[in-house]
Amino acid sequence: MSNLWNAVEAAFRRLEATSGYEPRPVQREMARFVCERMEGKSTGLIEAPTGVGKSLAVLLPAIAYSLNEKRRLVVSTYTNVLAEQYWRKDLPFALSLFPNAPSAALAMGRNRYACLDAIRNNKMKATPVELAKFLHEWSSVAQEGVEAEWEEFLRRKAIPQPWKRDVWEQIAVPSACRARFCPYYQNCFYYQARRRAAEAAIVITNHAFVLTDALMREATEDSTSLLGEYDFLIIDEAHDMLDATTSALEFSIDAALLEKLIAHAATMMNQVSETLQAQDSAVGFTMSLQKLAQEFAGRCRDIVTVSNLPKILDTGIAVRVAPAELADMPALRTAFRPDLHPLVVQVAQSLQAEISNLLRETNQTYQTYKSQLTEREREATEATIQQFRVGFEQIYRSLGQLIEPSEGVCWVEPTANGWKACYAPLIVSGWLQEHLWSRQPSLLMSATLTVDGRFQFFEQQLGVQTPHKRILPQVFDYSRQCALYLPPSGVIPAPPANAHAPDAPIYYQRMAEQITQLLTLTQGRALVLFASRQEMQQVRQRMPPLPFRILMQGDGANADLSKQFREDVHSVLFGVRSFWTGFDAPGETLVNLILTRIPFEVPTTPLQRARQARYELQGEDAFRAWSLPMVKQQMRQGFGRLIRRSSDVGIVAILDPRVRERSYGREILNNLPHGIAIYDCLDALARWYELAIHAQGKTV
Numbered sequence: 001m002s003n004l005w006n007a008v009e010a011a012f013r014r015l016e017a018t019s020g021y022e023p024r025p026v027q028r029e030m031a032r033f034v035c036e037r038m039e040g041k042s043t044g045l046i047e048a049p050t051g052v053g054k055s056l057a058v059l060l061p062a063i064a065y066s067l068n069e070k071r072r073l074v075v076s077t078y079t080n081v082l083a084e085q086y087w088r089k090d091l092p093f094a095l096s097l098f099p100n101a102p103s104a105a106l107a108m109g110r111n112r113y114a115c116l117d118a119i120r121n122n123k124m125k126a127t128p129v130e131l132a133k134f135l136h137e138w139s140s141v142a143q144e145g146v147e148a149e150w151e152e153f154l155r156r157k158a159i160p161q162p163w164k165r166d167v168w169e170q171i172a173v174p175s176a177c178r179a180r181f182c183p184y185y186q187n188c189f190y191y192q193a194r195r196r197a198a199e200a201a202i203v204i205t206n207h208a209f210v211l212t213d214a215l216m217r218e219a220t221e222d223s224t225s226l227l228g229e230y231d232f233l234i235i236d237e238a239h240d241m242l243d244a245t246t247s248a249l250e251f252s253i254d255a256a257l258l259e260k261l262i263a264h265a266a267t268m269m270n271q272v273s274e275t276l277q278a279q280d281s282a283v284g285f286t287m288s289l290q291k292l293a294q295e296f297a298g299r300c301r302d303i304v305t306v307s308n309l310p311k312i313l314d315t316g317i318a319v320r321v322a323p324a325e326l327a328d329m330p331a332l333r334t335a336f337r338p339d340l341h342p343l344v345v346q347v348a349q350s351l352q353a354e355i356s357n358l359l360r361e362t363n364q365t366y367q368t369y370k371s372q373l374t375e376r377e378r379e380a381t382e383a384t385i386q387q388f389r390v391g392f393e394q395i396y397r398s399l400g401q402l403i404e405p406s407e408g409v410c411w412v413e414p415t416a417n418g419w420k421a422c423y424a425p426l427i428v429s430g431w432l433q434e435h436l437w438s439r440q441p442s443l444l445m446s447a448t449l450t451v452d453g454r455f456q457f458f459e460q461q462l463g464v465q466t467p468h469k470r471i472l473p474q475v476f477d478y479s480r481q482c483a484l485y486l487p488p489s490g491v492i493p494a495p496p497a498n499a500h501a502p503d504a505p506i507y508y509q510r511m512a513e514q515i516t517q518l519l520t521l522t523q524g525r526a527l528v529l530f531a532s533r534q535e536m537q538q539v540r541q542r543m544p545p546l547p548f549r550i551l552m553q554g555d556g557a558n559a560d561l562s563k564q565f566r567e568d569v570h571s572v573l574f575g576v577r578s579f580w581t582g583f584d585a586p587g588e589t590l591v592n593l594i595l596t597r598i599p600f601e602v603p604t605t606p607l608q609r610a611r612q613a614r615y616e617l618q619g620e621d622a623f624r625a626w627s628l629p630m631v632k633q634q635m636r637q638g639f640g641r642l643i644r645r646s647s648d649v650g651i652v653a654i655l656d657p658r659v660r661e662r663s664y665g666r667e668i669l670n671n672l673p674h675g676i677a678i679y680d681c682l683d684a685l686a687r688w689y690e691l692a693i694h695a696q697g698k699t700v
């Protein structure tokens with residue numbers, strides 16, 4: 001046996017000695033697989049069903065590896081909430097099983113930390129005096145200065161809800177700042193976290209941060225990094241890596257970008273001004289900088305609002321694709337407007353020109369006043385401008401993707417306030433292979449990495465190539481713990497094309513009736529997952545009053561809604577995409593999971609059309625090569641929300657008639673855990689539920 005495995009075995013023995021721990025052979029099997037990847041410096045894929053205890057199965061080898069081999073590891077998961085769970089719960093427990101502990105740190109994006117400068121210098125807009133007082137108090141007691149800590153503080157102080165809103169946005173660390181020339185730099189939450197992350201042997205973070213780091217290394221040719229060099233990368237919730245990478249690489253010109261550019265320029269000028277001492281020359285310099293920022297803001301606004309795109313468009317349409325042959329494919333042929341691309345180019349190039357002008361004029365202004373500044377002021381000014389330059393250059397480069405997209409699609413679409421131009425990559429596998437997988441060995445894990453029992457779809461989409469793959473067996477007894485309800489044919493009609501289709505009202509009405517019956521059966525305690533917000537609202541409007549609380553996604557922060565759902569046992573949560581994955585509510589608060597519709601993506605968006613065109617160009621069927629594997633994976637994810645522990649029981653209802661009536665419906669069902677009894681009669685389902693609940697020693 002290897003030294004690494006010996007150390008992990010010893011930790012497992014200590015774990016088994018703790019009360020309440022049930023040994024799980026499958027957890028050890030996973031830990032062994034992870035050890036082999038670390039020792040062999042080889043990448044691995046592992047599908048670990050819910051209940052394996054995968055966090056511990058990777059953290060024990062990670063800790064042993066960093067202690068034995070003096071290696072640095074990064075552990076990434078999809079969301080901030082999951083990363084915090086690793087940091088506050090799983091990692092401390094795993095560390096407690098070792099006699100020595102390696103250094104560890106949590107690293108998240110800038111906007112997850114509070115800026116001391118904003119709080120201490122009262123840079124918040126119109127914040128009530130009392131709330132400002134709380135902010136000052138919190139900033140002097142906070143350990144990490146993260147949003148979760150702030151929210152906990154607010155809860156303890158019983159701060160009124162309206163006060164909470166928007167405060168974080170105002171105190172979050174800006175996209176750039178004067179950094180080491182800030183008077184709070186030494187105690188700055190963000191820079192302290194970065195210093196800890198750069199030195200720690202184990203860093204816990206999220207996918208967005210790992211990808212931002214990879215983008216930064218790419219842009220600066222490896223001269224700048226947030227995470228520093230590391231020897232092994234662990235990606236949990238790896239099924240979300242495709243979405244996370246697409247989001248990291250996509251880019252839009254819209255109102256949000258405009259505000260970001262304007263704020264970046266204004267903050268740069270303010271931060272430079274704040275490094276200067278009050279003196280005549282400094283006042284002149286400051287005023288010139290403020291004028292530059294104001295003129296920049298005015299010109300950028302003119303560029304974005306002057307375009308006449310809104311008059312041309314009433315729906316989104318692709319305007320440029322790469323490779324260019326995609327435009328000739330059936331999926332795009334009738335939905336492609338290359339004549340609109342010059343308008344996008346004009347806007348993107350004008351913004352690029354404004355960014356270049358601003359940086360040049362800022363430098364010229366600085367040169368004019370340079371001789372009148374002290375040496376420290378010169379140093380601070382140059383360092384601050386450089387900090388902001390990196391952000392401007394990133395936007396400049398991204399604007400280039402709208403001018404000449406690389407392996408992607410550029411489209412325009414109307415918005416409530418005007419229009420937006422977007423770029424998204426069509427494939428991310430090459431980029432991930434070059435900038436992530438080729439740099440160090442990685443372990444990618446999730447409860448749903450395979451489609452039809454194979455890793456092929458995941459490997460293709462993410463560009464991972466490895467012979468080391470493992471599918472761990474199911475842990476839960478789904479035949480005992482779960483029943484599946486599919487309504488008989490005709491109860492719910494086929495989903496309408498959109499909310500305005502003639503068949504939409506009857507579809508929503510029938511859906512509302514079925515959901516009402518299912519909620520009555522379990523007295524609430526349900527998670528209802530919809531394919532779109534619109535469908536969720538249409539169905540909700542048609543439901544009668546019920547004797548339990550219905551929480552709707554959008555009525556509050558997801559974290560707050562999740563908490564309320566867990567605390568109020570009979571409550572019901574209506575959610576869309578973000579609740580399909582990663583949501584965890586073990587126990588009797590969730591015994592009824594309703595999946596309203598197979599979550600196919602809307603096929604007529606420019607991005608989906610371009611994806612279809614790409615498959616058509618390769619002679620493949622886009623539905624079978626992309627849409628179907630995606631929904632098989634998402635249905636497995638959604639399904640996985642119900643049974644979180646071996647003591648959980650409950651029902652899953654899939655209300656989409658296509659599961660019964662289309663040939664691919666059987667394929668979707670085959671991807672769910674095996675051995676589940678299927679019911680098409682609500683009375684029979686109610687009897688199963690009653691017996692299952694009684695078997696657990698509970699009452700309905």
Ligand code: SF4
Pocket residue numbers: 114115116117118173174177178179180182183184185188189190191
């Ligand atoms: S260093 Fe930057 S983020 Fe930190 S307190 Fe100062 S201005 Fe805020």
